[in-house]
Amino acid sequence: MSSRHEFHFPGLVFRNLVNRPYRTIVFVFSFALIAATLFSSQYLMSGARESLDEGVSRLGADILVVPEDYAAAGQSVMMTGEPNTFFFEDSGYRKISGLPGVARASPQIYIATLFASCCAAPVQMVAIDPETDFTVSVWLKENPGVTLGKNDIIIGSGVIQDTGRDLQFYGHTFHVVGQLARTGMGVDNSVFVRFEDAYVMAGESRQKAASALVIPRDRVSVVLVKTDPGRSAVSVADEIRRAVPGTRTIVREGLLDAVSGQLEALTRLLYGSTVAIAVVSVPLLGVISAMVTHERRREISLLRAIGAKKSFVARIVLAETLSLAVTGSLAGIGSAAVILAGFQDFIRISLEIPFTTPSAAAMIADGGIALLLPVAIGGISTLYPLLLVTRSEPYETIRRGEP
Amino acid sequence: MIEVLGVTKSFRGPGREVRAVDDASLHVGKGEFVLILGRSGSGKSTLLGLIAGLVRPTSGSVRIKGNDIGLLSDNSLAELRAREIGFVFQFSGLLPTLPALENVLVPTLLCRGGPGTRSRAREILARVGLTEREDAYPATLSSGEMKRVAIARALINGPSLLIADEPTGDLDVDTEYEIMDLFRQLNLEGMTIVMVTHNPDLACFATRLYVMDRGKLGLEPGPFPAKDREPGNAAAGAPDDE
Numbered sequence: 001m002s003s004r005h006e007f008h009f010p011g012l013v014f015r016n017l018v019n020r021p022y023r024t025i026v027f028v029f030s031f032a033l034i035a036a037t038l039f040s041s042q043y044l045m046s047g048a049r050e051s052l053d054e055g056v057s058r059l060g061a062d063i064l065v066v067p068e069d070y071a072a073a074g075q076s077v078m079m080t081g082e083p084n085t086f087f088f089e090d091s092g093y094r095k096i097s098g099l100p101g102v103a104r105a106s107p108q109i110y111i112a113t114l115f116a117s118c119c120a121a122p123v124q125m126v127a128i129d130p131e132t133d134f135t136v137s138v139w140l141k142e143n144p145g146v147t148l149g150k151n152d153i154i155i156g157s158g159v160i161q162d163t164g165r166d167l168q169f170y171g172h173t174f175h176v177v178g179q180l181a182r183t184g185m186g187v188d189n190s191v192f193v194r195f196e197d198a199y200v201m202a203g204e205s206r207q208k209a210a211s212a213l214v215i216p217r218d219r220v221s222v223v224l225v226k227t228d229p230g231r232s233a234v235s236v237a238d239e240i241r242r243a244v245p246g247t248r249t250i251v252r253e254g255l256l257d258a259v260s261g262q263l264e265a266l267t268r269l270l271y272g273s274t275v276a277i278a279v280v281s282v283p284l285l286g287v288i289s290a291m292v293t294h295e296r297r298r299e300i301s302l303l304r305a306i307g308a309k310k311s312f313v314a315r316i317v318l319a320e321t322l323s324l325a326v327t328g329s330l331a332g333i334g335s336a337a338v339i340l341a342g343f344q345d346f347i348r349i350s351l352e353i354p355f356t357t358p359s360a361a362a363m364i365a366d367g368g369i370a371l372l373l374p375v376a377i378g379g380i381s382t383l384y385p386l387l388l389v390t391r392s393e394p395y396e397t398i399r400r401g402e403p
Numbered sequence: 404m405i406e407v408l409g410v411t412k413s414f415r416g417p418g419r420e421v422r423a424v425d426d427a428s429l430h431v432g433k434g435e436f437v438l439i440l441g442r443s444g445s446g447k448s449t450l451l452g453l454i455a456g457l458v459r460p461t462s463g464s465v466r467i468k469g470n471d472i473g474l475l476s477d478n479s480l481a482e483l484r485a486r487e488i489g490f491v492f493q494f495s496g497l498l499p500t501l502p503a504l505e506n507v508l509v510p511t512l513l514c515r516g517g518p519g520t521r522s523r524a525r526e527i528l529a530r531v532g533l534t535e536r537e538d539a540y541p542a543t544l545s546s547g548e549m550k551r552v553a554i555a556r557a558l559i560n561g562p563s564l565l566i567a568d569e570p571t572g573d574l575d576v577d578t579e580y581e582i583m584d585l586f587r588q589l590n591l592e593g594m595t596i597v598m599v600t601h602n603p604d605l606a607c608f609a610t611r612l613y614v615m616d617r618g619k620l621g622l623e624p625g626p627f628p629a630k631d632r633e634p635g636n637a638a639a640g641a642p643d644d645e
């Protein structure tokens with residue numbers, strides 16, 4: 001660290017930045033903008049990818065089998081929890097569990113609920129078959145002592161109610177026994193009950209609820225499939241579609257594609273703005289650099305005349321620009337991170353993508369990339385000043401008084 | 404210390420060539436105090452630039468401490484300037500973003516000796532009579548104050564050679580003699596000084612006097628008994644304008 005009593009190179013650079021506020025502000029602001037847009041793009045991509053990985057692995061299923069006409073709806077329920085009610089046309093789904101390559105198969109019924117006092121948005125109800133279920137049961141195993149019994153309900157992280165309290169759906173009262181951890185996917189916006197209770201709730205709905213709910217017997221909405229170890233999900237899914245007419249299958253890879261498709265518009269916009277800002281700022285910063293350097297020709301010549309090597313002057317120019325690039329980028333990344341963290345739920349809902357705050361490692365990588373671009377742009381903007389330095393004619397410039 | 408041999412510097416002017424320095428030869432021994440007198444435009448600043456290696460001669464050679472500076476690389480020349488030469492430019496030229504004290508310290512960043520301390524810079528500012536204004540930025544200094552900061556900057560690395568181009572040009576007579584007194588003291592401490600002025604009255608401080616006229620350099624015959632004259636008397640007996 002520099003002692004108060006000595007005068008070091010960084011002190012010289014610092015003075016040059018602080019006492020040229022116009023350039024400092026424009027540079028820091030431009031670099032901040034570039035870094036912020038780039039960081040936001042990276043952040044959204046990482047958050048979506050991580051959320052999807054996390055959500056899919058939590059689901060524990062390799063294949064989601066849905067009715068032919070509801071592939072998109074099934075996907076939305078999975079990814080963003082946008083509520084929907086749909087059923088298979090017939091009971092052909094029962095064949096799935098016996099197909100080769102299928103280790104386990106468990107049906108679920110999707111019921112869209114109405115606005116409830118608990119929640120900002122309508123909630124997706126998922127009725128599970130306790131006999132075959134392998135998704136909620138994983139969670140139950142992780143939380144010993146909790147069981148999903150008659151009229152019990154397990155709620156996603158986005159549903160606001162305390163464990164031990166009651167929640168009403170279609171006039172039926174459920175008892176909250178547990179809440180799932182946040183995944184950023186549709187699960188967060190879902191509640192889980194048993195088949196039997198869903199049927200009872202539907203039966204009572206004609207009297208108790210504002211609108212009646214009909215759940216046809218022997219019809220389910222989706223079937224979750226776990227494949228035999230070593231079998232590829234894609235090939236088993238092909239098998240299922242062939243064997244059971246009227247079905248569509250959703251595999252993990254397909255979900256990832258869908259998410260990147262959904263993200264594409266946004267990331268294209270963000271990367272596009274990054275490129276646009278960069279394209280505008282490179283000449284802008286270049287011109288300002290050139291102006292400042294031009295204005296500083298006397299200063300550069302003076303330094304050379306009192307014995308500064310060209311490399312010393314070049315170091316000043318580089319150190320100034322890089323300090324501005326790093327300061328601006330860090331400010332941009334920091335404010336982008338704060339804003340993105342603050343609008344976390346808004347992002348998930350408005351972009352209709354699974355989303356969670358990226359891990360620290362991913363954020364550091366994203367930040368690193370967002371830092372690199374401004375530094376590179378800063379480097380480019382010093383090219384002209386550096387050229388002036390190498391061409392400087394020290395005495396010629398300072399021989400006379402101020403022009 | 405300095406050996407200038409038949410140096411000519413010409414500039415291509417509009418139409419004809421300008422010989423700013425015309426076949427000048429000059430010898431400065433170690434510990435001398437050389438004064439160069441001459442009218443405006445006679446080539447004094449160009450000559451000083453040639454001596455410090457800031458101007459490349461059209462012909463002739465300049466040696467400093469035995470080194471032909473025409474043969475030195477850009478970097479060696481820069482090192483020579485930073486280490487051995489303190490240069491006070493005619494138009495002082497301070498870095499506008501640094502306060503006076505730090506302007507004085509800039510040359511210490513150019514030498515391997517390491518960064519200079521503020522207390523040392525303060526001592527030197529005191530020697531040029533500027534203790535009060537160490538935190539002032541150049542824009543707020545008078546031209547005389549700027550010149551004194553520039554003198555302090557030329558001295559901070561303890562050069563063996565001080566080159567000064569009208570260092571007292573903007574100063575009142577009292578301050579002028581204070582600075583000349585400082586120069587004489589530095590000279591007595593062993594510093595070689597080459598100074599340009601157009602005030603003939605300062606000739607008293609020199610151990611050797613040159614006169615420049617339209618590029619031609621001539622040695623003025625000595626002796627210079629004025630060396631023992633008191634600065635106070637000299638100020639009192641300031642020359643009449645003729």
Ligand SMILES: Nc1ncnc2c1ncn2[C@@H]1O[C@H](COP(=O)(O)OP(=O)(O)OP(=O)(O)O)[C@@H](O)[C@H]1O
Binds near residue numbers: 414421442448
């Ligand atoms: N780079 C240049 N290009 C063209 N002419 C030049 C250049 N440098 C100096 N000259 C000319 O050379 C001559 C000597 O200039 P110089 O600055 O050395 O004079 P000086 O004795 O220092 O004058 P002053 O006392 O006014 O400072 C002048 O006629 C000047 O116009």
Ligand SMILES: [Mg+2]
Binds near residue numbers: 447448449493568
């Ligand atoms: Mg001059």
